[in-house]
Amino acid sequence: MSNEKSVHTRDSHTAIPARPDLIRLGIGILGIGTSGPLIAMSAMPIPTLIFWRNLGGSLLTLPFAIKHPRHRNGVKWAIVAGVVLALHFVGFFLAMRWTSVASGTALVALQPIFAAMFVKLSGGHIPSKAWFGMVVSFSGVLLISGIDLHISLRTFLGDLAALISAALAALYMMAGSRAQRSIETTVYTSICYFVCAITALPMALVMGMPVLHFSAREWWILLGLVFGAQILGHSMFNAALKRVSPAIVSLIIFFEVPVSSLLAIWWMGQKPPLGILPGIALILIGCVLVVTRSRNSQTELTS
Numbered sequence: 001m002s003n004e005k006s007v008h009t010r011d012s013h014t015a016i017p018a019r020p021d022l023i024r025l026g027i028g029i030l031g032i033g034t035s036g037p038l039i040a041m042s043a044m045p046i047p048t049l050i051f052w053r054n055l056g057g058s059l060l061t062l063p064f065a066i067k068h069p070r071h072r073n074g075v076k077w078a079i080v081a082g083v084v085l086a087l088h089f090v091g092f093f094l095a096m097r098w099t100s101v102a103s104g105t106a107l108v109a110l111q112p113i114f115a116a117m118f119v120k121l122s123g124g125h126i127p128s129k130a131w132f133g134m135v136v137s138f139s140g141v142l143l144i145s146g147i148d149l150h151i152s153l154r155t156f157l158g159d160l161a162a163l164i165s166a167a168l169a170a171l172y173m174m175a176g177s178r179a180q181r182s183i184e185t186t187v188y189t190s191i192c193y194f195v196c197a198i199t200a201l202p203m204a205l206v207m208g209m210p211v212l213h214f215s216a217r218e219w220w221i222l223l224g225l226v227f228g229a230q231i232l233g234h235s236m237f238n239a240a241l242k243r244v245s246p247a248i249v250s251l252i253i254f255f256e257v258p259v260s261s262l263l264a265i266w267w268m269g270q271k272p273p274l275g276i277l278p279g280i281a282l283i284l285i286g287c288v289l290v291v292t293r294s295r296n297s298q299t300e301l302t303s
Contacts, residue, residue, distance in 0.1 A: 024237075032234065033233075054196040055194070057234070061231075061235065075179075078188045078192045082194065092108060094161040115250035117170075119247045
């Protein structure tokens with residue numbers, strides 16, 4: 001009975017997650033929010049950082065995965081998710097280097113809208129009123145991050161990389177949801193993160209980037225990324241994907257923007273954006289609108 005309920009919740013793309021999954025998503029927001037500031041503080045080359053971060057995440061989840069069965073279809077989707085995750089990371093990190101952090105973060109935050117589009121294209125139902133809530137949340141993201149009006153070929157390519165990264169993040173969520181229909185979360189994360197790591201390693205080697213020789217500070221930042229962004233961030237979201245629609249998980253990730261902004265103020269002394277408080281309010285209102293308006297429309301249809 002509980003398995004049927006989890007399947008129903010996962011396939012309902014506007015349903016409020018159960019309390020345990022809301023807790024997981026809350027921890028995930030805090031974990032993933034550490035990613036931006038730590039990446040900004042690190043001098044490690046992008047492919048090298050992706051490699052070590054994901055290899056560390058894979059090794060930490062592996063002991064919990066060994067005892068579970070590995071079904072072929074689930075493993076296939078986990079491999080797909082790992083490759084897509086590596087490409088998403090490349091796009092995200094390039095966006096942070098080529099365009100402003102504000103503009104890049106805002107564009108990557110389009111992920112839930114891409115996720116909703118992919119859900120609709122794959123036959124899922126997203127009520128029309130839910131789109132309005134997503135737009136409200138995204139306007140909150142823009143308020144926090146601001147709008148970059150500086151135009152050049154470099155910033156254009158950075159913005160394009162951010163958009164591609166957002167679409168890839170949504171595909172990663174979709175693949176992860178498919179994988180976990182037949183394998184446990186720990187099996188999925190150990191495979192996905194390992195594939196992501198070995199996808200990034202050849203990039204570093206081909207480009208002649210260092211893989212081992214870094215200062216102690218760089219390794220400490222890497223450990224922060226592994227335990228914070230990877231284990232408490234991605235792994236908590238992946239655990240929720242077992243029962244929650246990728247559209248809802250992607251929507252929750254809107255909150256990464258204010259968390260990253262607050263941590264950047266605290267850790268790096270960055271000037272706080274003027275729109276942070278009204279921006280957070282708009283993100284909350286948008287998320288509430290997605291769920292409540294959709295629920296109202298479903299009630300009208302069944303009455």
